[in-house]
Amino acid sequence: xxxxxxxxxxxxxxxxxxxxxxxxxxxxxxxxxxxxxxxxxxxxxxxxxxxxxxxxxxxxxxxxxxxxxxxxxxxxxxxxxxxxxxxxxxxxxxxxxxxxxxxxxxxxxxxxxxxxxxxxxxxxxxxxxxxxxxxxxxxxxxxxxxxxxxxxxxxxxxxxxxxxxxxxxxxxxxxxxxxxxxxxxxxxxxxxxxxxxxxxxxxxxxxxxxxxxxxxxxxxxxxxxxxxxxxxxxxxxxxxxxxxxxxxxxxxxxxxxxxxxxxxxxxxxxxxxxxxxxxxxxxxxxxxxxxxxxxxxxxxxxxxxxxxxxxxxxxxxxxxxxxxxxxxxxxxxxxxxxxx
Amino acid sequence: xxxxxxxxxxxxxxxxxxxxxxxxxxxxxxxxxxxxxxxxxxxxxxxxxxxxxxxxxxxxxxxxxxxxxxxxxxxxxxxxxxxxxxxxxxxxxxxxxxxxxxxxxxxxxxxxxxxxxxxxxxxxxxxxxxxxxxxxxxxxxxxxxxxxxxxxxxxxxxxxxxxxxxxxxxxxxxxxxxxxxxxxxxxxxxxxxxxxxxxxxxxxxxxxxxxxxxxxxxxxxxxxxxxxxxxxxxxxxxxxxxxxxxxxxxxxxxxxxxx
Numbered sequence: 001x002x003x004x005x006x007x008x009x010x011x012x013x014x015x016x017x018x019x020x021x022x023x024x025x026x027x028x029x030x031x032x033x034x035x036x037x038x039x040x041x042x043x044x045x046x047x048x049x050x051x052x053x054x055x056x057x058x059x060x061x062x063x064x065x066x067x068x069x070x071x072x073x074x075x076x077x078x079x080x081x082x083x084x085x086x087x088x089x090x091x092x093x094x095x096x097x098x099x100x101x102x103x104x105x106x107x108x109x110x111x112x113x114x115x116x117x118x119x120x121x122x123x124x125x126x127x128x129x130x131x132x133x134x135x136x137x138x139x140x141x142x143x144x145x146x147x148x149x150x151x152x153x154x155x156x157x158x159x160x161x162x163x164x165x166x167x168x169x170x171x172x173x174x175x176x177x178x179x180x181x182x183x184x185x186x187x188x189x190x191x192x193x194x195x196x197x198x199x200x201x202x203x204x205x206x207x208x209x210x211x212x213x214x215x216x217x218x219x220x221x222x223x224x225x226x227x228x229x230x231x232x233x234x235x236x237x238x239x240x241x242x243x244x245x246x247x248x249x250x251x252x253x254x255x256x257x258x259x260x261x262x263x264x265x266x267x268x269x270x271x272x273x274x275x276x277x278x279x280x281x282x283x284x285x286x287x288x289x290x291x292x293x294x295x296x297x298x299x300x301x302x303x304x305x306x307x308x309x310x311x312x313x314x315x316x317x318x319x320x321x322x323x324x325x326x327x328x329x330x331x332x333x334x335x336x337x338x339x340x
Numbered sequence: 341x342x343x344x345x346x347x348x349x350x351x352x353x354x355x356x357x358x359x360x361x362x363x364x365x366x367x368x369x370x371x372x373x374x375x376x377x378x379x380x381x382x383x384x385x386x387x388x389x390x391x392x393x394x395x396x397x398x399x400x401x402x403x404x405x406x407x408x409x410x411x412x413x414x415x416x417x418x419x420x421x422x423x424x425x426x427x428x429x430x431x432x433x434x435x436x437x438x439x440x441x442x443x444x445x446x447x448x449x450x451x452x453x454x455x456x457x458x459x460x461x462x463x464x465x466x467x468x469x470x471x472x473x474x475x476x477x478x479x480x481x482x483x484x485x486x487x488x489x490x491x492x493x494x495x496x497x498x499x500x501x502x503x504x505x506x507x508x509x510x511x512x513x514x515x516x517x518x519x520x521x522x523x524x525x526x527x528x529x530x531x532x533x534x535x536x537x538x539x540x541x542x543x544x545x546x547x548x549x550x551x552x553x554x555x556x557x558x559x560x561x562x563x564x565x566x567x568x569x570x571x572x573x574x575x576x577x578x579x580x581x582x583x584x585x586x587x588x589x590x591x592x593x594x595x596x597x598x599x
Contacts, residue, residue, distance in 0.1 A: 008451060008452075009451050093429060094429065229430050229432075230430075231423075231440065233392065234392065234421065234423050234426075236392055237390050237391065237416060238416050238441065239412045239413035239416035239443060279430070283433075284430040284431050284432050284436075285432075285436065
């Protein structure tokens with residue numbers, strides 16, 4: 001049995017390595033695909049030009065445009081998937097997801113309010129974070145009693161999902177309210193923001209920094225997340241500071257959701273299907289899942305976005321429509337399997 | 341020396357007082373059974389001893405040191421806790437669930453070491469569930485899951501064991517073997533066991549000491565032969581109890597109801 005220790009680590013390295021290679025491949029694929037194809041043999045030269053900061057050839061400028069959009073998609077997808085994974089461990093419920101639970105809509109309300117008041121970009125970010133944390137805290141307070149008594153999985157699961165639906169509905173109506181009173185000039189930017197599109201999203205450093213920081217936090221707490229997923233409240237008797245971990249996970253997943261929503265609007269179901277698929281493929285150990293989910297989530301959204309801008313080209317679809325069309329059936333399937 | 345004790349402990353739920361003024365100590369090598377009616381506060385007391393719940397007044401000490409003064413990881417190397425029931429939300433394997441009990445020993449490492457695997461496999465073997473090591477915990481039967489949970493408790497290798505109904509869902513043979521194992525741990529390794537059970541005969545056979553809870557604040561604690569008496573038990577359990585001797589063992593049976 002001693003022999004099984006190194007393989008565990010090797011297996012994790014192998015999985016993460018493979019996912020990393022796959023992620024880079026999807027980024028390149030996204031860079032090549034579009035109305036004008038960039039042939040594979042021109043990629044190295046174009047990359048060299050980009051690295052030197054002078055994209056002269058057509059391939060290089062195409063790659064720059066598409067790659068920066070793909071990188072935004074990657075950071076967004078990774079953040080959403082990690083946020084979903086954290087909420088699932090925290091609530092011990094494989095159906096938890098920032099979109100389903102209304103955390104994304106909370107962020108939308110915050111961001112739209114900031115847009116309505118014509119504040120700076122930084123204020124939009126901060127308002128989205130405040131909205132996400134507000135909803136997350138509300139859910140936490142409501143779920144707390146169920147978590148305590150260990151009923152979160154039986155009656156509590158549907159209770160929590162219902163709460164999420166209601167909170168989403170409330171946020172949706174607040175958004176409608178804000179749109180209806182918004183002045184004409186602001187309306188266009190608000191609507192575009194709301195649709196959840198990567199088309200106009202600028203490549204910014206902040207979402208990557210947030211993702212890196214949160215990934216670090218998650219990796220440091222990977223073992224403790226396993227403990228909470230397995231033992232819930234009783235993980236205290238195994239030396240885990242459950243209260244502090246839960247607060248940390250709630251805050252960090254809200255931060256990730258807010259970061260994703262501010263860069264690309266409200267994109268659904270990534271936090272649900274990606275962790276679900278990874279758990280199915282690699283098992284429930286968070287030490288493997290955390291890096292795998294971030295890479296898989298990033299790659300997934302890059303592919304969805306490539307699909308969104310090519311499927312009915314030259315028209316572009318919002319990427320949220322694609323993820324929802326894949327995610328909603330998966331969610332329904334999961335829900336029914338859980339009921340059995 | 342390992343010990344767990346309470347000082348002037350008060351436990352209540354809402355307006356109801358469950359346990360009042362509990363001054364009690366379990367020392368090394370002692371095996372305690374907590375007995376009482378449903379809702380008498382047995383689980384509440386055990387969870388308080390485990391540090392999962394705050395007492396309304398009074399304090400709990402492990403090895404003479406109050407619970408809040410222990411660093412959690414250090415305390416987890418001193419005492420293990422078996423919950424009354426568990427729900428598995430994710431498809432962890434049996435081995436992973438037992439390895440999780442090794443958490444307090446390798447808090448700074450990302451992966452377990454080979455000694456952890458050895459401890460886990462030994463614990464699984466002692467509960468006769470080593471052949472299930474690769475199974476998904478959600479596919480186990482109730483009794484198998486309970487034995488895996490007890491294996492995890494053993495893999496934690498603590499001098500102090502707190503168990504909430506360890507015989508739950510076990511078949512007759514495993515009830516006897518698990519209880520025998522716990523008694524041996526006390527006798528041979530000087531460990532301290534505190535457990536809740538409803539089977540008076542199992543408790544009478546393996547416990548060295550018994551704590552009776554009335555559920556209205558009253559309690560009685562003492563050595564097995566002082567407490568395990570029909571009149572006292574009948575009083576605490578709310579039903580008259582008979583005792584018969586059989587091959588040198590005391591057997592407790594409830595009297596036929598009058599209704």
